[in-house]
Amino acid sequence: MVESGRWPRIASSLIPIAGVAAFLQxxxxxxxxxxxxxxxxxxxxxxxxxxxxxxxxxxxxVMAVAAALPFITTDGVRVFTLQESLAVIALxxxxxxxxxxxxxxxxxxxxxxxxxxxxxxxxxVSLFELIGPAYIERLGGSESQWIENWWQIVTLFVVVxxxxxxASVVTWVTGNGNGRNQPLEFRDLDVYVTVMTIGALFGLTxxxxxxxxxxxxxxxxxxxxxxxxxxxxxxRTYNQTVRALAQIPEAAGHVHPGHALRVAALATSLxxxxxxxxxxxxxxxxxAYLHDIGRISLNDPGVARIGYTDxxxxxxxxxxxxxxxxxxxxxxxxxxxxxxxxxxxxxxxxLPIASRIIKVASAYDELxxxxxxxxxxxxxxxxxxxxxxxxxxxxxxxxxxxxRRNALGTxx
Amino acid sequence: MKLKHRRIILGAVSVVAGxxxxxxxxxxxxxxxxxxxxxxxxxxxxxxxxxxxxxxxEIDDRLQVSASVMAMFTAGLAFPLSELTDTAAFPMTMLAxxxxxxxxxxxxxxxxxxxxxxxxxxxAAFLAGxxxxxxxxxxxxxxxxxxxxxxxxxxxGSSAAVFVAVLVAGLAASIVYTISNVAMVRSMVLIGFxxxxxxxxxxxxxxxxxxxxxxxxxxxLGAVLAFGPSITLxxxxxxxxxxxxxxxxxxxxxxxxxxxxxxGFVKILEARDLxxxxxxxxxxxxxxxxGTELGFSSAQLARMRLAALIHxxxxxxxxxxxxxxxxxxxxxxFREMRVATHKVDDLLSQVSFLEPMVQICxxxxxxxxxxxxxQNGHRHNETPTLEQSVLAVADAFDAMTSTRxxxxxxxxxxxxxxxxxxxxxxxxxxxxxALKQALERLGGSYGPPESAPVREAANRG
Numbered sequence: 001m002v003e004s005g006r007w008p009r010i011a012s013s014l015i016p017i018a019g020v021a022a023f024l025q026x027x028x029x030x031x032x033x034x035x036x037x038x039x040x041x042x043x044x045x046x047x048x049x050x051x052x053x054x055x056x057x058x059x060x061x062v063m064a065v066a067a068a069l070p071f072i073t074t075d076g077v078r079v080f081t082l083q084e085s086l087a088v089i090a091l092x093x094x095x096x097x098x099x100x101x102x103x104x105x106x107x108x109x110x111x112x113x114x115x116x117x118x119x120x121x122x123x124x125v126s127l128f129e130l131i132g133p134a135y136i137e138r139l140g141g142s143e144s145q146w147i148e149n150w151w152q153i154v155t156l157f158v159v160v161x162x163x164x165x166x167a168s169v170v171t172w173v174t175g176n177g178n179g180r181n182q183p184l185e186f187r188d189l190d191v192y193v194t195v196m197t198i199g200a201l202f203g204l205t206x207x208x209x210x211x212x213x214x215x216x217x218x219x220x221x222x223x224x225x226x227x228x229x230x231x232x233x234x235x236r237t238y239n240q241t242v243r244a245l246a247q248i249p250e251a252a253g254h255v256h257p258g259h260a261l262r263v264a265a266l267a268t269s270l271x272x273x274x275x276x277x278x279x280x281x282x283x284x285x286x287x288a289y290l291h292d293i294g295r296i297s298l299n300d301p302g303v304a305r306i307g308y309t310d311x312x313x314x315x316x317x318x319x320x321x322x323x324x325x326x327x328x329x330x331x332x333x334x335x336x337x338x339x340x341x342x343x344x345x346x347x348x349x350x351l352p353i354a355s356r357i358i359k360v361a362s363a364y365d366e367l368x369x370x371x372x373x374x375x376x377x378x379x380x381x382x383x384x385x386x387x388x389x390x391x392x393x394x395x396x397x398x399x400x401x402x403x404r405r406n407a408l409g410t411x412x
Numbered sequence: 413m414k415l416k417h418r419r420i421i422l423g424a425v426s427v428v429a430g431x432x433x434x435x436x437x438x439x440x441x442x443x444x445x446x447x448x449x450x451x452x453x454x455x456x457x458x459x460x461x462x463x464x465x466x467x468x469x470e471i472d473d474r475l476q477v478s479a480s481v482m483a484m485f486t487a488g489l490a491f492p493l494s495e496l497t498d499t500a501a502f503p504m505t506m507l508a509x510x511x512x513x514x515x516x517x518x519x520x521x522x523x524x525x526x527x528x529x530x531x532x533x534x535x536a537a538f539l540a541g542x543x544x545x546x547x548x549x550x551x552x553x554x555x556x557x558x559x560x561x562x563x564x565x566x567x568x569g570s571s572a573a574v575f576v577a578v579l580v581a582g583l584a585a586s587i588v589y590t591i592s593n594v595a596m597v598r599s600m601v602l603i604g605f606x607x608x609x610x611x612x613x614x615x616x617x618x619x620x621x622x623x624x625x626x627x628x629x630x631x632x633l634g635a636v637l638a639f640g641p642s643i644t645l646x647x648x649x650x651x652x653x654x655x656x657x658x659x660x661x662x663x664x665x666x667x668x669x670x671x672x673x674x675x676g677f678v679k680i681l682e683a684r685d686l687x688x689x690x691x692x693x694x695x696x697x698x699x700x701x702x703g704t705e706l707g708f709s710s711a712q713l714a715r716m717r718l719a720a721l722i723h724x725x726x727x728x729x730x731x732x733x734x735x736x737x738x739x740x741x742x743x744x745x746f747r748e749m750r751v752a753t754h755k756v757d758d759l760l761s762q763v764s765f766l767e768p769m770v771q772i773c774x775x776x777x778x779x780x781x782x783x784x785x786x787q788n789g790h791r792h793n794e795t796p797t798l799e800q801s802v803l804a805v806a807d808a809f810d811a812m813t814s815t816r817x818x819x820x821x822x823x824x825x826x827x828x829x830x831x832x833x834x835x836x837x838x839x840x841x842x843x844x845x846a847l848k849q850a851l852e853r854l855g856g857s858y859g860p861p862e863s864a865p866v867r868e869a870a871n872r873g
Contacts (some may be wrong), residue, residue: 059463071644081615152644190658201636204648208639212575219629220652227659234663239672244759245677245725248693251755252729296680296728319683320676 043092052232053188064199066121070128071203083127089121112174120167127159246289256293256370264288266363284354287332288308293317310337340391358393419604425532431539431743457487462510469664479656482630487635501541508534532596547581582631590623690803698806705846733843762778803839
């Protein structure tokens with residue numbers, strides 16, 4: 001949905017303007033001048049400052065303005081009322097909407113980002129007002145008392161995660177512009193908290209430092225943003241290295257070409273389908289990449305002469321990951337060949353679920369990509385093997401995954 | 413034995429120096445040093461600083477950075493600006509009493525490192541604090557305020573002027589802190605562990621940049637706290653510390669995982685041939701020494717190191733009989749080996765970041781296991797890049813100076829002469845010269861530095 005012409009863009013820019021006009025009519029802050037306009041305009045350049053998050057998406061710095069609004073005071077008097085704060089966020093959202101459209105972003109992504117920003121920003125300022133000053137006033141205290149109160153911190157503790165949840169829910173419902181609906185990504189909370197902290201820091205320093213507060217807030221912000229960016233880059237590098245190294249057994253001709261990458265993709269999807277947390281999914285991914293790495297040792301003629309079992313290959317492979325930081329991966333690789341249950345015994349509860357997932361994914365890939373079975377035939381074979389070898393729960397997850405991808409054909 | 417005695421003396425000297433600096437800082441500060449009025453503030457900062465220093469992380473090779481620098485500079489600026497103390501040197505030096513313990517030193521019972529760290533941190537903190545004091549008083553005087561009443565300046569002066577002053581003073585103090593820290597670590601490693609242990613300390617730029625930035629940010633936060641002290645502000649400042657710490661930690665963890673993975677591959681590779689054990693690590697160390705001698709940047713050195721670590725990984729795809737063969741390979745075997753290593757090179761060069769490294773390696777590879785150096789022609793006739801040459805020289809030098817299945821190790825001097833006189837186009841003259849210099853600088857000994865103890869003598873702050 002890439003916009004090419006100029007007119008659709010201009011037309012789409014009219015939407016936020018109309019929306020803001022209607023909104024201001026409805027909420028009606030005293031006047032939309034001075035501080036409100038300035039604060040709204042600050043949001044526009046901030047929307048260009050993007051920070052990569054752990055889940056791979058990016059987060060912009062716009063929410064810092066929302067976080068600053070309730071804290072900004074001049075000579076001890078708060079500048080923004082709730083209505084004015086809402087107006088700032090509405091105006092700022094509209095302005096970034098127009099900027100993004102002019103820059104040529106797709107309409108879908110502009111709408112999603114704007115919705116996310118408006119919803120989480122407004123949730124933040126409203127909840128903050130509700131739990132903070134308003135609550136204190138209801139208790140009989142005054143607003144100025146509240147400023148010096150522990151209650152401020154408690155409020156932050158509640159409101160920052162709450163507005164994050166609102167932002168996540170919006171992304172979840174609308175998708176993130178590339179057609180994938182992601183669940184709540186709590187590992188992205190660190191970037192969000194960073195942005196909000198720096199915003200609040202700006203708000204609190206504004207009274208004494210005035211516009212120099214920008215410098216005070218910008219220093220730690222740029223440092224943190226740079227660190228997050230470097231982290232994302234290092235992660236990408238690491239990912240690529242493991243992928244490349246995982247294909248060495250294929251280069252040596254011991255494994256069917258592409259096996260490692262396909263198994264890793266399938267095992268990761270299976271782990272996600274089964275609802276594993278992101279850390280376990282990551283473990284599954286790394287172990288799946290490396291699950292056949294032990295076959296490197298097949299280069300040794302001694303090995304070929306004496307013979308070997310799947311257990312040997314698993315054991316050799318786990319040597320790769322023996323160091324302490326990778327012990328989970330080593331354990332997963334070591335036990336990947338084990339049947340989930342032996343005759344006459346209960347399933348071993350210590351057998352990592354990741355090992356069981358990799359066993360299923362690897363077998364399915366061998367059946368379909370190497371032996372030429374159709375997905376349905378492959379799945380049937382796994383079902384047949386699920387008395388001892390393959391964990392039925394994982395085979396069922398595989399069926400669900402394949403059905404969702406319409407891979408099983410009409411007979412399924 | 414000699415080095416051990418030196419270490420004991422050095423540790424004792426360091427502790428005494430640290431203590432005397434601390435006493436001096438107390439005396440400088442006059443009567444307010446005895447004040448126990450704000451003990452809870454002191455305790456809060458000591459606790460924050462101590463925890464962050466205890467949890468310091470290794471961000472780059474053997475260099476440790478921790479968010480505790482921020483806390484130190486926050487205290488250093490917040491205390492004098494809010495008139496809790498007279499000088500910045502006093503609170504900063506005092507924090508050294510809690511900053512010298514790190515989890516690694518305690519679990520490893522490394523008394524020497526802790527003793528040295530204490531003196532080093534106290535001294536660097538004192539220098540940095542004094543720098544901040546001098547800078548602040550000059551700037552305050554310049555703006556017309558009385559030099560000894562920073563607080564009046566804060567209250568009555570223009571806030572922008574004060575913040576600019578704090579920015580300048582904080583930056584100057586962090587630069588002094590970082591540079592004196594690195595200088596002290598270098599000289600102490602030199603005295604306590606010998607010259608060749610110094611290699612890792614030649615690449616300090618990433619840590620210097622990070623620490624300077626952290627110090628300056630910490631100083632600004634200190635000024636903010638002095639201006640409008642509030643619980644919320646303190647909480648936000650604490651959050652900034654925690655976030656910085658978390659980012660460092662995840663970076664360090666990622667790096668450690670990647671290193672561990674590569675080491676695993678190298679281990680499998682070397683397990684196939686007993687004679688090449690340790691070869692990869694040694695080549696990496698040689699390449700780094702040569703690169704340092706040639707004035708490579710830290711990014712270049714990091715790339716060099718990774719290139720050295722992966723330079724033989726292609727052999728994993730080579731059938732073992734060919735790898736273990738003694739003497740020259742036949743034409744067919746040689747081709748087989750080249751096909752296998754090229755396949756792996758192709759795999760690795762798909763990785764955008766590894767591509768330059770594969771290019772470094774690819775000029776070196778066809779010489780095979782390094783045994784028949786100087787005989788197998790390499791496929792490039794054009795001049796190799798500097799990095800390719802460094803790797804080739806390091807590889808050949810280590811191959812010659814270590815024992816192989818069919819010959820004993822060559823003495824270092826003969827190997828060096830052979831590398832110098834070789835007409836192999838891969839051995840650029842400036843690289844062989846750098847190798848010679850590096851060997852001389854290492855004091856005639858060679859091999860990887862004893863990395864385990866040195867790693868822990870890290871500069872924390």
